Each structure stands twice: as structure tokens, then as C-alpha cells.
Amino acid sequence: xxxxxxYKDGSGEYYISIDTDKCLQCPVEQACTRACPKNxxxxxxxxxxxxxxxxxxxxxxxxxxxxxxxxxxxxxxxLPCASACTAGAIKHSW
Amino acid sequence: xxxxxxxTTAATAGEKKEYWRWEESAWVDETMNWRDAKFxxxxxxxxxxxxxxxxxxDGKLFGYSSMRTGSNSPDSARNxxxxxxxxxxxxxxNIHFVVGTGYGRVNVPFAHKAITEIACHARGANxxxxxxxxxxxDMGGQDCKAIHCDEKGKVTNFLMxxxxxxxxxxxxxxxxxxxxxxxxxxxxRSFDVDEEPAAVSSVCVVFAKSEALGLLxxxxxxxxxxxxxxxxxxxxxxxxxxxxxxxxxxxxTGGIAKNPGVVRRxxxxxxxxxxxxxxxxxxxxxxxxxxxxxxxxxxQGVPAKAAAS
Numbered sequence: 001x002x003x004x005x006x007y008k009d010g011s012g013e014y015y016i017s018i019d020t021d022k023c024l025q026c027p028v029e030q031a032c033t034r035a036c037p038k039n040x041x042x043x044x045x046x047x048x049x050x051x052x053x054x055x056x057x058x059x060x061x062x063x064x065x066x067x068x069x070x071x072x073x074x075x076x077x078x079l080p081c082a083s084a085c086t087a088g089a090i091k092h093s094w
Numbered sequence: 095x096x097x098x099x100x101x102t103t104a105a106t107a108g109e110k111k112e113y114w115r116w117e118e119s120a121w122v123d124e125t126m127n128w129r130d131a132k133f134x135x136x137x138x139x140x141x142x143x144x145x146x147x148x149x150x151x152d153g154k155l156f157g158y159s160s161m162r163t164g165s166n167s168p169d170s171a172r173n174x175x176x177x178x179x180x181x182x183x184x185x186x187x188n189i190h191f192v193v194g195t196g197y198g199r200v201n202v203p204f205a206h207k208a209i210t211e212i213a214c215h216a217r218g219a220n221x222x223x224x225x226x227x228x229x230x231x232d233m234g235g236q237d238c239k240a241i242h243c244d245e246k247g248k249v250t251n252f253l254m255x256x257x258x259x260x261x262x263x264x265x266x267x268x269x270x271x272x273x274x275x276x277x278x279x280x281x282x283r284s285f286d287v288d289e290e291p292a293a294v295s296s297v298c299v300v301f302a303k304s305e306a307l308g309l310l311x312x313x314x315x316x317x318x319x320x321x322x323x324x325x326x327x328x329x330x331x332x333x334x335x336x337x338x339x340x341x342x343x344x345x346x347t348g349g350i351a352k353n354p355g356v357v358r359r360x361x362x363x364x365x366x367x368x369x370x371x372x373x374x375x376x377x378x379x380x381x382x383x384x385x386x387x388x389x390x391x392x393x394q395g396v397p398a399k400a401a402a403s
Binding site: 009 | 209210212213242248249250251252253254255256257258298333334337338
């Protein structure tokens with residue numbers, strides 16, 4: 001399942017997509033939960049009883065601000081969350 | 095303020111016509127006898143604006159209600175289920191498994207499990223529109239969801255926008271009140287215009303309201319303003335849908351599915367007709383929850399408390 005967390009507002013689209021099928025056999029022991037400097041990721045049991053990564057509720061409406069520090073302007077060449085997930089489950093829309 | 099002053103204020107408020115107020119409903123299939131069912135399950139969808147209860151007997155739709163959500167979720171859930179079971183002499187003890195869904199899902203006091211409305215809408219749409227349904231647009235009271243599902247109604251992709259009330263039922267209620275047009279008439283009246291206007295430019299409900307007032311002052315008819323708002327709402331939700339892509343067959347759930355002014359404009363933009371259903375589009379979430387309950391009770395058996403009763 002592709003889970004899109006985020007929103008669209010007057011300033012743009014801000015979605016983090018997680019391919020939760022790739023979480024089922026996570027090769028890096030849920031590294032996304034440790035890689036995010038804002039601690040935005042969590043492991044949840046989804047509606048189909050699978051253990052998958054998700055964005056915490058508190059961050060879903062503030063991604064544009066919460067992710068700012070990890071974007072190129074913050075000195076990062078690549079996103080810590082997407083780099084940590086070697087399965088390639090995490091993508092940012094912006 | 096004195097008691098009489100309060101009474102006067104209340105009376106004045108009572109006289110004010112609430113154009114946004116939609117009709118609450120409850121229905122049971124009188125051709126079915128729920129006492130013959132092996133498993134009776136219920137789904138309760140406590141939404142931000144409306145609450146639905148659906149009762150399913152052995153996987154078949156038996157009854158439902160659609161009520162206004164009150165100031166707290168437990169009471170709204172009780173109110174919704176009461177409206178169904180009182181019509182057929184059933185009690186809560188007769189229901190083997192209850193699943194709560196919607197934004198108030200964790201506050202349904204008699205639920206055995208909570209499941210997100212995303213999974214429930216997909217399951218409900220699969221029942222209502224058939225197994226060919228692949229894309230679902232749920233236009234809820236205060237959020238909007240675009241969902242892809244497989245032939246079993248399992249979610250494969252979803253996106254939800256709950257940050258802004260644009261393109262939601264609440265936004266339509268605000269416009270109904272502002273235009274002083276009963277909410278059920280907004281859709282048909284939006285087509286009663288000489289030429290289709292461009293969409294209002296603001297997607298925000300608050301700004302759209304200001305813009306609508308400005309258009310009225312500029313001489314636009316109410317119908318034309320409503321048409322412009324319906325078009326804006328359609329464009330807004332289509333943008334959301336396009337983010338995950340639209341695959342045939344396409345199905346719309348939620349209260350706004352009852353508004354042809356928005357639905358036909360969405361179909362026009364997408365160049366794709368939404369699958370029609372004989373069921374009430376608002377019950378999709380609760381129906382999906384009740385069907386999840388049916389699957390769970392078949393797998394796990396009746397929970398201890400219900401089994402004892």
C-alpha cells in the first residue's frame with residue numbers, strides 16, 4: 001500500500017509517501033524511526049494487521065515546516081529518512 | 095441575562111432557518127429477519143459532521159442510520175446505533191461485533207475494534223459499487239480522501255487532506271447558509287444558469303465566502319455563485335485525486351456524492367462517469383466497518399461479552 005501523508009495548501013503540495021509493502025521485510029530494522037531528526041516516523045499496526053512505518057499524526061499537517069531543516073537549504077544533499085530506508089519505501093513530493 | 099431574556103433569545107434563534115441542515119434518516123430491510131442471522135455485526139462511523147451506523151446480518155446490509163454528529167463522539171455513536179436498532183426491536187446485546195471508524199472511532203464505547211475510515215470506505219465502496227471499483231473519492235464533512243483499492247476492497251494507495259475544509263461537506267453547508275438555499279437544492283440549482291461561470295478563485299472556505307458575497311454584490315445570481323462554488327470544489331478534489339491517479343471504475347462516497355452540482359462537474363473534468371449505487375453514499379464507511387466486523391467475527395469468533403449475553 002502507498003500511504004501518502006501530508007497536505008496541499010496555497011503554498012504547494014507536501015506529501016511523504018511510504019510504500020508500506022516494503023516495510024513488511026524491513027532490511028534495516030526500522031531505521032527511518034531513528035534517522036529523522038524530528039522523530040516524525042513511527043511503526044504502527046495498520047488496518048490489515050501489518051507492522052508498517054507511518055508519519056506521526058502531530059506532524060502530518062506541518063510537513064513543510066518540519067522537513068525544512070533536512071532539505072538542501074539546510075545543508076543536506078539527501079534526505080536522512082529516504083537514505084536510511086534502503087528498501088526505497090520513502091519519497092517526498094517536494 | 096434573565097431567564098425570560100434567555101427564552102426570547104432561544105426563540106429567536108429557533109426561528110432562524112438552518113439552510114445547511116440535511117435530513118437525518120434511518121432504514122431497515124423489513125424483508126429480512128435479523129433473528130435468523132448467525133452473525134450480526136455493526137459499523138459506527140463517527141465523522142466530524144455526521145455519524146452513521148450500519149447493521150449487517152451474515153454479511154448482508156440490514157439497516158442503517160445517518161445522524162448529525164453531536165458535541166461528543168460516544169453520544170453520537172449511541173444516537174446513531176439507537177436509530178437503527180429501535181426500528182427493529184434489536185438491542186446492542188444482540189450485535190456480535192462492533193467496529194468503530196471515522197475521526198471519533200476510538201471513542202465508540204461499545205466497539206470491539208477501531209479501523210481507519212480509509213480502509214472502511216474502500217471496503218464499503220467495494221460492496222456498494224462492486225469489485226471493479228478501483229478509485230474512491232470520499233468527500234467527507236471536514237476532509238477529503240482519495241483511495242485506490244483492489245478487487246477485494248483492500249487499500250493499495252491513499253491520500254487524505256484534512257488540513258483544510260475546502261472541498262468538504264462543511265464548506266457546502268457554509269455556502270448553503272450564506273445563499274439561503276436549502277443544502278439539497280444547491281446541486282440542481284447550480285445548473286440553472288445561462289452559462290457556466292468560472293470557479294471561485296479561493297479554495298479556502300472563509301475566503302470563498304467573502305468572494306461569494308462580492309459576486310452577489312456585483313450582480314451575480316445566487317445560482318451562478320453556487321455554480322462557481324461547485325466548480326471550485328470539483329477542481330479542488332480532482333487535484334487531490336490526480337495526485338494518486340484515477341483508475342476505472344470510479345466511485346464517490348460521503349455526503350457530497352448526493353450533490354449533483356459537484357459530482358457532475360467532477361465527472362466533466364475527469365471525463366469519467368462515477369459508478370452509481372442504489373445505496374446511500376454516506377454509509378460507505380460504516381458499512382465497510384460492519385463488513386470488517388463480519389470478517390473478524392468469522393475468524394475470531396464472538397467476543398466474550400457478546401457471547402455471554
